[in-house]
Every structure is written in structure tokens, then in C-alpha cells.
Amino acid sequence: MIALAVPAALFSIIPIIVLESWMARNIHHVGTKRRLLGVALANGLSTLAGWPLLWIVLAAIQLFVIPGGSGCYGLNTFWGALASVTLQAPWLIPYEADLYWMVPTASLVLLIPAFFVTILIEGWVLRSGWPQVTANERKRFVWKSNLASYALLVFIDLGWLVYSVLSHKK
Numbered sequence: 001m002i003a004l005a006v007p008a009a010l011f012s013i014i015p016i017i018v019l020e021s022w023m024a025r026n027i028h029h030v031g032t033k034r035r036l037l038g039v040a041l042a043n044g045l046s047t048l049a050g051w052p053l054l055w056i057v058l059a060a061i062q063l064f065v066i067p068g069g070s071g072c073y074g075l076n077t078f079w080g081a082l083a084s085v086t087l088q089a090p091w092l093i094p095y096e097a098d099l100y101w102m103v104p105t106a107s108l109v110l111l112i113p114a115f116f117v118t119i120l121i122e123g124w125v126l127r128s129g130w131p132q133v134t135a136n137e138r139k140r141f142v143w144k145s146n147l148a149s150y151a152l153l154v155f156i157d158l159g160w161l162v163y164s165v166l167s168h169k170k
Contacts, residue, residue: 002055002090004103005110009047012153017043019152020145027141029132038129039145042122050117058090058113085109100168104161108154115150119143 017040024035072093074080084093089106092099123142130138 002052002059005055005107006047006051008107009051012156013043013047016149016152019148023145023148024141027130027133027137030130034130038126041129042125045125046118046121050121051114054114054117055090055110058110062088062090100164101161104157104164108157108161111150111153111157115146118146118150122146 017036020039020043021036024030024039027035030038066087073083073088075084075095075098084095085102085105086109089109092102092106095102119142123139126133126138126142127135133141
């Protein structure tokens with residue numbers, strides 16, 4: 001999934017920076033250029049460092065912690081399919097005939113931990129970049145802007161999933 005997640009994140013980084021910069025317009029005591037730079041740097045670091053590091057941690061948990069994490073759960077039952085796309089989201093077992101729905105679903109699953117890693121990284125970056133902004137205002141901005149950004153990413157992933165399911169020919 002890392003081979004798909006990072007390029008997709010890089011593709012979506014410009015619209016996300018624009019969205020979050022627009023949301024930062026109410027951050028007082030920080031000029032427009034500094035707001036844009038802070039948002040761009042925070043998103044760049046969370047994309048280029050956060051996603052790969054998160055994937056490494058999740059793949060290690062999948063392989064070494066989750067019982068049967070490197071085995072096949074199967075897709076014959078609801079619970080097997082659910083385990084295959086949630087517990088094995090970082091490193092999907094190649095069920096070739098079912099990857100059309102598994103990849104976008106695993107991408108949706110990976111957005112959950114990625115959201116929290118992004119909150120941590122962007123909060124840390126903006127703490128350094130916007131020292132004159134109060135901690136509460138900065139925290140509120142990071143949460144609200146990432147809720148909006150991740151809502152956009154969820155919408156895109158859901159569209160990808162619906163398209164994949166509807167266009168799949170058996």
C-alpha cells in the first residue's frame with residue numbers, strides 16, 4: 001500500500017495546502033506568507049515522513065504482532081474479508097481477483113491512523129513555525145484543518161471504491 005499511498009498523498013498535497021491555508025486565514029498574529037509556509041511545511045513533512053514511517057510501523061505490527069497477520073484470512077466470509085482489508089491494510093495479501101475493491105478499502109482504513117500521525121506532526125511543525133499563536137488556537141486549527149483535509153481524502157477514496165466496484169467486470 002505504501003507504493004500507492006505516498007504518490008496519492010503527493011498528488012493531493014496541493015489542494016490540501018490550499019484548503020488548510022484558506023482555513024488558516026483567521027489565525028491572527030501570523031502574516032499570510034508565514035501561514036502558507038507553515039501549512040505547506042507541516043503538510044510536506046507529514047506526507048513525506050509521516051506516511052512512510054506510519055506504514056513501516058503498521059506493517060511491522062501486521063507481520064509481528066497480529067496473530068496470522070502475514071497469513072491469509074480468506075475472502076469467503078464477511079469476517080475474513082474484513083480482516084483482510086483492515087488488519088492487513090498496510091500489506092495486502094494479493095488476492096488478485098479482489099484487489100479492485102480491497103485497495104481502495106485498505107486506503108480508507110489507513111486514513112484513520114494517518115489522521116492521528118498527521119495531527120501530531122503538523123502540531124509539532126506549527127508549534128515551531130507559529131510560536132506567537134496560542135497553543136489552544138494552534139491545536140484547534142490543526143484539528144479542524146485536518147478534519148476538513150481528511151474528509152476530502154475520504155470522499156476521494158469512497159469515490160475510488162464506488163468507481164472500482166461499479167466498473168469491475170467479472
